[in-house]
Amino acid sequence: xxxxxxxxxxxxxxxxxxxxxxxxxxxxxxxxxxxxxxxxxxxxxxxxxxxxxxxxxxxxxxxxxxxxxxxxxxxxxxxxxxxxxxxxxxxxxxxxxxxxxxxxxxxxxxxxxxxxxxxxxxxxxxxxxxxxxxxxxxxxxxxxxxxxxxxxxxxxxxxxxxxxxxxxxxxxxxxxxxxxxxxxxxxxxxxxxxxxxxxxxxxxxxxxxxxxxxxxxxxxxxxxxxxxxxxxxxxxxxxxxxxxxxxxxxxxxxxxxxxxxxxxxxxxxxxxxxxxxxxxxxxxxx
Amino acid sequence: xxxxxxxxxxxxxxxxxxxxxxxxxxxxxxxxxxxxxxxxxxxxxxxxxxxxxxxxxxxxxxxxxxxxxxxxxxxxxxxxxxxxxxxxxxxxxxxxxxxxxxxxxxxxxxxxxxxxxxxxxxxxxxxxxxxxxxxxxxxxxxxxxxxxxxxxxxxxxxxxxxxxxxxxxxxxxxxxxxxxxxxxxxxxxxxxxxxxxxxxxxxxxxxxxxxxxxxxxxxxxxxxxxxxxxxxxxxxxxxxxxxxxxxxxxxxxxxxxxx
Numbered sequence: 001x002x003x004x005x006x007x008x009x010x011x012x013x014x015x016x017x018x019x020x021x022x023x024x025x026x027x028x029x030x031x032x033x034x035x036x037x038x039x040x041x042x043x044x045x046x047x048x049x050x051x052x053x054x055x056x057x058x059x060x061x062x063x064x065x066x067x068x069x070x071x072x073x074x075x076x077x078x079x080x081x082x083x084x085x086x087x088x089x090x091x092x093x094x095x096x097x098x099x100x101x102x103x104x105x106x107x108x109x110x111x112x113x114x115x116x117x118x119x120x121x122x123x124x125x126x127x128x129x130x131x132x133x134x135x136x137x138x139x140x141x142x143x144x145x146x147x148x149x150x151x152x153x154x155x156x157x158x159x160x161x162x163x164x165x166x167x168x169x170x171x172x173x174x175x176x177x178x179x180x181x182x183x184x185x186x187x188x189x190x191x192x193x194x195x196x197x198x199x200x201x202x203x204x205x206x207x208x209x210x211x212x213x214x215x216x217x218x219x220x221x222x223x224x225x226x227x228x229x230x231x232x233x234x235x236x237x238x239x240x241x242x243x244x245x246x247x248x249x250x251x252x253x254x255x256x257x258x259x260x261x262x263x264x265x266x267x268x269x270x271x272x273x274x275x276x277x278x279x280x281x282x283x284x285x286x
Numbered sequence: 287x288x289x290x291x292x293x294x295x296x297x298x299x300x301x302x303x304x305x306x307x308x309x310x311x312x313x314x315x316x317x318x319x320x321x322x323x324x325x326x327x328x329x330x331x332x333x334x335x336x337x338x339x340x341x342x343x344x345x346x347x348x349x350x351x352x353x354x355x356x357x358x359x360x361x362x363x364x365x366x367x368x369x370x371x372x373x374x375x376x377x378x379x380x381x382x383x384x385x386x387x388x389x390x391x392x393x394x395x396x397x398x399x400x401x402x403x404x405x406x407x408x409x410x411x412x413x414x415x416x417x418x419x420x421x422x423x424x425x426x427x428x429x430x431x432x433x434x435x436x437x438x439x440x441x442x443x444x445x446x447x448x449x450x451x452x453x454x455x456x457x458x459x460x461x462x463x464x465x466x467x468x469x470x471x472x473x474x475x476x477x478x479x480x481x482x483x484x485x486x487x488x489x490x491x492x493x494x495x496x497x498x499x500x501x502x503x504x505x506x507x508x509x510x511x512x513x514x515x516x517x518x519x520x521x522x523x524x525x526x527x528x529x530x531x532x533x534x535x536x537x538x539x540x541x542x543x544x545x
Contacts, residue, residue: 006370006454010382013367013425021389021422024400031403081299088296103534104300107307110526112483112500115519118507119306122313122323129309129323159303166299220393223485227507237395244399244490254403257396264393 031254041248050255060239064259066150067235071219073154075211078162079169086166086206087199090173105163113160117227120156121147124228148230156224161217165210172206173199205275212271216264236260307523314516321516336517345499346521352413352498353481356420361474363421364428369462371429372436386429389422397422398490405491415491416498423487424477431476435469472537479529483522 032050034043054060085105092098108116123129124146131143146152176199184194222237231238236256243253309323317327336342364386370376371383389397401422405415439462447457463470485500492501499522506515 007377009366010370010376013363013386013429014382016363016421017385017389017425020404020418021397021400024404025392025396027403027407028396028400084292084295085299087292091292099534099538101296101300103530104303106530107303107527110479110483110530111307112503112522112526113485114500114503114507115310115483115522116306118503118515118519119310121507122309122321123306127322159306163303216391216393220395221486222395223489223504227504237393240395240399241490244402250403253399257393257399260393261396264391268391 028254028257031251032258034251036249036251038249043251050251051259053252054255054259059234060236060256063234063236063239064263066233067219067237067260068263070150070154070157070235071215074157074161074218075165075215077154077158078165078214079207079211081158082162082166082210083169086169086173086203089166089170102167105166108160109163113221113223114227116160117156117224120152120159120228124152124155147228148232150229150233152228153225153233153235156228157218157221160221160224161214164213164217165207168210168213169203169206172203172209176202208271208275212268215267219264220260310516310523311520314513314520316513316516319513321513332513332517333521335514336521339514339518341497341502342499342514342518345497345502346518348413348416348496349482349498349500352416352420353478355417356424356481357474357477359417360421360424360428360477361470364425364473365432365466365470367425368429368432368436369458372433383429387426390426394486398487401487402490411491411493412496416488419487419491420481420484423484424480427477427480428470428473431469431473432466435466439465468537472533475529475533475537479526483526 031043033046033048035045035047035049036043054064085101089098089101089105092101121128125131126143126145126147128146130146131140134140134144146155180198180202181194184198185191189197220237222235222241225231225233225235225238226241229235229238231242237260240253240256240260243249243256312325313321313323314325314332315328315330316322316325316332317329318325367382367386371379371386373379376382401415401419402411405411405419408415410418443465444457444461447461448454452460483500484498485504488498488501489504492498494505497505499518503515503519506512
C-alpha cells in the first residue's frame with residue numbers, strides 16, 4: 001500500500017463526518033441568526049438579537065460565568081487531588097499493578113454519566129450515605145443539601161473527568177528521564193526540592209493538556225448538572241438543553257452553542273500559545 | 287515520609303472511585319421499596335422487575351444494536367482513513383487528522399443539538415439516526431488506535447509483498463490487517479463502550495418510545511429513583527467492567543488507547 005496515495009481510503013470517513021456532523025454544525029450557525037415566531041415556530045429574516053440577548057441579559061451572562069467558574073474549580077481540584085495518584089502510577093514498576101490502577105481510573109470514564117450521577121445521589125442525597133452517617137453521629141440535626149447545589153455538581157464532575165487529568169499527568173511523568181532526578185539528588189536536593197524544582201515543572205505539559213480536557217468537558221457537561229443539580233443550577237449546556245427540548249427556542253439554543261464553542265476555542269488557543277512560549281523559554285534557557 | 291504519603295493519597299483516590307460503584311451494586315439488592323445504601327436485606331426482586339420492564343429491556347436492546355452497528359461502520363471508515371493518514375506525505379494529512387479528532391473537541395452538547403436540528407429535517411430521529419450519530423462519536427477513537435498500531439509497524443514487510451507482485455488489496459488483507467488487528471479490535475471494543483454508555487448526544491435525538499438504556503435511566507432519574515433503576519444501572523456497570531477487563535486482558539487498554 002505504499003507509493004501512490006489513494007485518496008479513496010480517506011473519502012468515506014471524510015464524507016460521513018462532513019455530511020452528518022459538519023453540515024448540522026453549519027445549520028446551528030445559521031439558526032443562531034434567525035428570528036423565530038414563538039407561536040408557530042416559523043423562522044424568518046436575519047438578526048443579531050440572540051447574541052445581543054446572551055451578552056446583555058444577566059440570565060445568560062450569569063450562566064456563562066457559572067459554567068466557567070465550575071469548570072475552573074473542577075480543573076484545579078482534579079489536578080490537586082489527582083496528582084498523587086499520577087505520581088503513584090508513574091512510580092509503579094510492576095506492569096500488572098499499573099494495569100490494575102489504570103483500569104480503576106478508567107471506570108468513571110467508561111461508565112455512563114447517568115449511572116455515575118445515580119451513584120452519587122446515593123452518597124449525597126438527603127437520605128444518602130453521608131447525611132445518614134452525620135445524623136447517626138449526631139453531628140447534624142437535619143440533612144445537608146449537597147444535591148441541587150454547585151458543590152455537588154463539582155464533586156461529581158471531578159469524579160467523572162478527573163481521571164483524564166491523572167492519565168495526562170502520568171504520561172508526562174513517565175517521560176521524565178530518571179537520570180535528571182538522580183542528578184538533582186546527587187547535587188544534594190532533598191525529595192521535596194526535587195519534586196518542586198524538577199518533577200513538577202517537567203509534568204507541566206501533562207497538567208496543561210489534562211486541564212484542557214477536563215475544563216472543556218466540564219464546561220460542556222449537562223447530564224451531571226441536570227441530574228445532580230435537579231435542573232436548578234443553570235449552566236450554559238443546561239440552558240442549551242432546555243431551549244432545545246423543553247421550550248423549543250432553537251435560535252437561542254444555537255446562539256448559546258456558538259458562544260460555548262467560541263469560549264472553548266479561545267481557551268484552547270490561549271493554552272497552546274502559553275505552552276509554546278513556555279517551551280521556547282525552557283529550551284532557550286537550557 | 288514522602289514515600290508513605292503518596293501511596294496513601296493514591297489509594298484514597300482509587301477507593302473514592304470504586305466505592306460509589308459498589309454502592310450501586312449493593313443498593314440494587316435492597317428489600318425496601320426505595321433505594322438505600324447500605325441495603326436493607328437481600329433480594330433479587332428488583333432484577334426481575336428490571337427484566338420485566340419493557341422500557342428498560344427495549345432500551346438495552348436498542349443500545350446494544352446501535353453500538354454494534356455504529357462500531358462496525360466506524361471500524362471500516364476509521365481503519366481506511368487511518369491507513370491513509372499513516373503515510374507521512376499524504377495529501378492534507380495534518381488537516382484531515384485534526385478533522386477526524388474534531389468531534390472530541392467540539393462541546394458534546396453542541397454536537398447533540400446540531401444533530402437534533404439536522405435529523406429532525408431529515409426524519410432521522412430513529413434507530414438509523416442514533417447509529418449515524420454514534421459513528422461520529424466513535425470514529426476518533428478508532429482512527430487513533432489504528433494510527434497508533436500502524437506507527438509501530440515495519441513498513442518494509444508491506445513493501446516486500448508489493449515488490450513480489452501482491453496487489454494493494456492483497457497486501458492489506460494478508461499483511462497489514464493481521465499486523466494491526468489488535469489495534470483495530472481494541473479501538474472497536476473501546477468504541478463499543480463509548481456508544482453503549484453515551485447519554486449527552488442520545489438524549490437529544492431519541493424519542494420516549496425508542497430510547498437507549500442510559501437515556502431511559504436519565505428520564506427515570508428525574509422523578510424518583512426506584513430500586514429497579516439501580517438494578518438496571520448495576521447491569522450496565524457489570525457489562526461495562528466485564529468488557530473493560532476483556533479489553534485489558536487481550537490488548538492492554540492504556541497501551542492501545544492513550545499512547
